[in-house]
Amino acid sequence: MKIVGVDRFTLWVDWCNWLLVRVRTDEGLYGWGEGSLHGGVAAVEAAIDDYASHLIGHDPAGPERHWHRLYNMWRWRGGCVAQTALSALDIALWDLEGKRLGVPVHRLLGGAHRDRVRCYASHWLSGAATPEAAAAGAREAVRRGYTAFKWIAVTYEALRAGETAAIARAAEMMAAAREAAGPNIDIMVECSEFLSPRSAERLDRALAPYDPFWFEEPIPFENAKVMAQLQGRLSTPIATGERLLSRQEFRELFELAGCRIAQPDVMHCGGITELRRIASMADAYNIQVAPHNPGGPICVAASLHLAAVIPNFLILEQMELQREARDRLSSPALAIENGFYKVPDGPGLGVDIDVEAIRHIAGRQQPRKERTGAIYT
Numbered sequence: 001m002k003i004v005g006v007d008r009f010t011l012w013v014d015w016c017n018w019l020l021v022r023v024r025t026d027e028g029l030y031g032w033g034e035g036s037l038h039g040g041v042a043a044v045e046a047a048i049d050d051y052a053s054h055l056i057g058h059d060p061a062g063p064e065r066h067w068h069r070l071y072n073m074w075r076w077r078g079g080c081v082a083q084t085a086l087s088a089l090d091i092a093l094w095d096l097e098g099k100r101l102g103v104p105v106h107r108l109l110g111g112a113h114r115d116r117v118r119c120y121a122s123h124w125l126s127g128a129a130t131p132e133a134a135a136a137g138a139r140e141a142v143r144r145g146y147t148a149f150k151w152i153a154v155t156y157e158a159l160r161a162g163e164t165a166a167i168a169r170a171a172e173m174m175a176a177a178r179e180a181a182g183p184n185i186d187i188m189v190e191c192s193e194f195l196s197p198r199s200a201e202r203l204d205r206a207l208a209p210y211d212p213f214w215f216e217e218p219i220p221f222e223n224a225k226v227m228a229q230l231q232g233r234l235s236t237p238i239a240t241g242e243r244l245l246s247r248q249e250f251r252e253l254f255e256l257a258g259c260r261i262a263q264p265d266v267m268h269c270g271g272i273t274e275l276r277r278i279a280s281m282a283d284a285y286n287i288q289v290a291p292h293n294p295g296g297p298i299c300v301a302a303s304l305h306l307a308a309v310i311p312n313f314l315i316l317e318q319m320e321l322q323r324e325a326r327d328r329l330s331s332p333a334l335a336i337e338n339g340f341y342k343v344p345d346g347p348g349l350g351v352d353i354d355v356e357a358i359r360h361i362a363g364r365q366q367p368r369k370e371r372t373g374a375i376y377t
Contacts, residue, residue, distance in 0.1 A: 001025050001026065001027050001029070001059055001060060001061070001100065002025060002026045002057055002058065002059060002060075003023055003024070003025055003055050003056050003057065003058055003059075003060050004024055004025060004026045004056060005023075005024040005056065006021065006022070006023050006024070006048065006049075006051075006052035006055060006056070006089070007021070007022040007024065008020065008021050008022075008045055008048055008049075009021075009022075009355070009358045009359065010041060010045065010363035011358050011361035011362065011363055012361065012362060012363050012364040013296065013322060013325045013361070014321060014322050014325065016036065016038045016294075016366065017036060017037075017038075017041045017363045017364065017366060018034065018036045018295060018296035019034065019035045019036045019037065019041055019044060019045065019088065019363075020032065020033070020034050020296060020298060020353060020358065021033040021034065021035060021048060021088040021089060021091075021092050022092065022353075022355075023055070023060065023089065023092040023093060023096055025060060025096070029096060029099050029100060030096065030099075031060070031091075031092040031093055031094070031095035031096030031097075031099065031348060031349075032091070032092055032095050032298045032349065032351070032352070032353055033087070033088040033089055033090065033091035033092030033093075033095070033271075033298060033302075034088055034091060034267055034295050034296055034297075034298035034299045034302070035048065035084040035085055035087055035088030035267055035268075036267055036294075036295040036296060036299065037080065037081075037084045037267070037268070038294075038366060039366040039368070040080070040081060040366075041363065041366065043081045044081055044084045044085050044088075047081050047082055047084070047085035048085045048088060048089065050085075051070050051073070051085055051086065051089055052089075054069070054070060054073060055070075055089065060093055060096050060097065060100070061097065061100065062097075063090060063093040063094045063097055063272070063273060064273050066089075066090070066093055067086070067090050067093075067270070067271065067273040067274070070086055070089065071086060071270070078245060078246065079245070080243075080245060080268060083245040083246070083268055083269065083270055084267060084268050086270060086271060087266060087267050087268055087269065087270055087271035087274075088267065088271070089271070090270065090271025090272055090273050090274075091266065091267075091271050091272055091298060091302045091349075094108065094271075094272045094273075094302070094348070094349075095298075095348040095349045096348065097348070098347050098348035098349065099347045099348040101347075102347050103347060104305065104343075104344060104345050104346060104347065104348065104349075104350055105272070105302075105305040105348060105349055105350075106305040106308040106309050106343065109272070109276060109305065109306070109309040110309055111309065112308035112309055112343060113308060113309060113310070113311060113313075114307075114308055114313075114343070115308070115342070115343050115345075116340040116341065116342060116343065117304055117307040117308065117313075117316050117340060117341040117343060118147070118148075118315050118316065118339060118340055119146075119148075119315065119316045119317070119318035119336065119339060119340065119341050120146060120147075120148035120149055120150055120186065120188060120315055120316075120317060120318060120339075121141050121144070121146045121148070121149040121150070121318060121320040122149075122150045122190075122293075122294070122317045122318055122319050122320065123150065123151075123152070123190070123319065123320075123321065124137060124141055124149040124150060124151050124320070125137040125138070125149075125151035125152075125173075125177065126151075126152075126321070128151075128173070131172050131173055131175070131176035132176070134151075134173040134174075134176045134177045134180070135176040135177060135179065135180035136180070137151075137177070138176075138177040138178075138180040138181040138185070138187075139180045139181070141181070141185075142181055142182070142185060144320070145336070145337065145338040145339045146185075146320075146339045147184070147185055147186065147339045148185060148186035148187070148188065148213065148315060148339070149181075149185070149186075149187060149188070150187075150188035150189070150190050150216070150317070151173075151177070151187070151188075151189065151190065152189075152190045152191075152192060153170040153173070153174065153189045153190070153191070153203065153207070154166050154167065154170050154191070154194055154195070154203065155194065156192075156194045156375070156376075156377070159194055159195075159199065159377040160377055163199055163202070163377060167199070167202055167203055167206050168206070170203060170206065170207065171206040171207060171210075174187070174189075174207050174210045174212070175209075175210055177210075178210040178211070183211075186213040186315075187210070187211075187212055187213055188212065188213045188214050188216060188239070189203075189207065189212045189213075189214065189215050189216065189236075190216045190217075191203075191215050191216055191217055191218040191219075192216075192217060193217050193218075193219060193220045193221065193375055193376055194375070194376055194377065195218045195219055195376055195377070196219060196374075196376045196377060197219060197226065197229070197230045197233075199376075199377060200215065200218040200219060200230055200234065201230075201233055201234065203215070203218075204234045204235055204236050207236070208235055208236070212236050213237075214236060214237045214238065214239040214260075214261055215234065215236045215237070215238055215239070216238075216239045216240065216263070217239075217240050217242070218230065218234075218238060219376060220375060220376060221240055221241075221243050221244065224252040224253040224256050224258045225252075225256055225258075227240065227253065227256075227258040227259065228253075228256035228257055228258035231257060231258055231259060231260070232257075237259070237260035237261055238258070238259045238260060238261070239259060239260070239261035239262075239263050239290060240253070240258070240259045240261075240262070240263060241253070241259065241262045241263040241264050241265075241278075241292070242263045242264070242265045242268075242292035243265075243268070244264065244269065245268060245269055245270070246269060246270055246274060246278075247274060247277045247278045247281050250262065250264070250278050250281060250282070251281065254281060254282060254284075254285040254287060255285075257285075259287065260287060260288070261287065261288050261289070261290050261314060262278065262279075262282045262287050262288070262289050262290070263289075263290055263291065263292045264278045264279070264289070264291060264292065265291065265292035265293070265294070266291060266293075266299060266302045266303050266306060267295055267299050271302075272302055272305070272306060275291070275306055276306060276309070276310070279306070279310045279312060279313075282312060283311060283312040286312075287312070288312050288313070288314035289310055289312055289313055289314060290313075290314040290315050290316065290317070291303045291306065291307065291316055291317065292317060293316055293317035293318065293319070294317065294319055295319075296322075296325075296326060296329070296330075297326045297329060297330035297334060297351055297353065298349065298351070298353070300318075300326065300334055300341075301330075301334060301344055301349040301350060301351045302349060303316055304316070304334070304341055304343050304344060305343065305344070305349065307341075307343075308343045316341065318336070318341070323336075328354075328357070329353060329354050329357050329358055330351050330352065330353055330354070331351070331352050331353075331354060332351065334351065
């Protein structure tokens with residue numbers, strides 16, 4: 001069996017582009033990958049084309065062998081563009097390997113610890129501007145069967161307009177959401193790097209009575225030492241890692257105890273091959289893994305197979321507002337029941353893409369948000 005082609009499809013869904021990749025063989029088998037990057041998707045497309053020229057003509061067997069060959073192909077290896085392209089192809093090669101052998105990817109990874117994966121509704125309460133709206137959104141998440149949801153407590157603009165008022169409003173909204181959801185629902189707080197260590201401590205004190213499950217990326221991710229210092233001062237666990245691109249980049253964060261929950265993204269950290277290594281490293285530091293999962297159906301399927309085999313898995317992100325689009329473009333639709341995904345059990349990733357449907361959805365230029373000065377306050 002030889003690889004004869006690599007196809008890519010870029011389509012706009014909701015607020016971002018999905019970049020899907022198909023690796024085809026001369027025997028009719030193919031594997032799906034995904035490398036959706038929120039900005040710079042054209043650069044990822046070019047990197048995929050470059051990598052593809054080094055795959056065509058090769059036997060697709062052995063995804064990890066191909067990972068090492070492609071990763072070391074460029075002298076200037078790494079970076080978000082190269083790692084995203086490599087991730088997309090790695091996922092596709094694992095899908096292809098499973099189909100070739102007639103087994104699900106989680107079997108190839110050593111076998112599933114679980115056949116259901118707990119998930120949380122992400123980017124929830126979007127547009128909620130009052131405590132009443134926050135309460136209504138919390139009740140809706142529970143109605144849909146979720147036992148956890150994540151919302152953005154503070155925005156860059158609100159903090160710049162008045163930090164004390166922004167934090168007071170966040171506490172008011174959190175109080176309303178907690179009362180409506182009840183004591184047994186986990187509520188995550190997305191911070192989007194908008195905070196400084198100082199303002200993060202203020203938000204931690206303000207939200208502590210409402211038991212936040214985690215603060216996600218409270219400060220910019222680049223300085224692991226500062227993140228670790230902040231984690232030592234917060235009562236709320238820090239979750240971070242969606243922008244870290246390899247186990248080497250996670251190593252310092254783990255050694256310094258910079259987080260209690262790691263969030264590698266299968267589309268950017270090096271694919272299935274590298275995320276499994278990152279999870280194993282996290283396990284050595286007693287850190288749980290909650291994969292970042294903001295993409296389309298292939299990102300979700302790959303994340304589910306990994307979540308099934310990771311012993312220290314915690315919970316999986318679920319972009320609930322994009323669920324209809326994923327279900328429409330994939331077959332079968334990835335099933336969620338009572339806040340749990342069912343782990344696919346078909347060969348490979350266990351999901352296929354409607355190529356004719358995605359051909360008719362064009363990609364777009366990702367909007368840029370202009371800011372002056374630091375991204376945090």
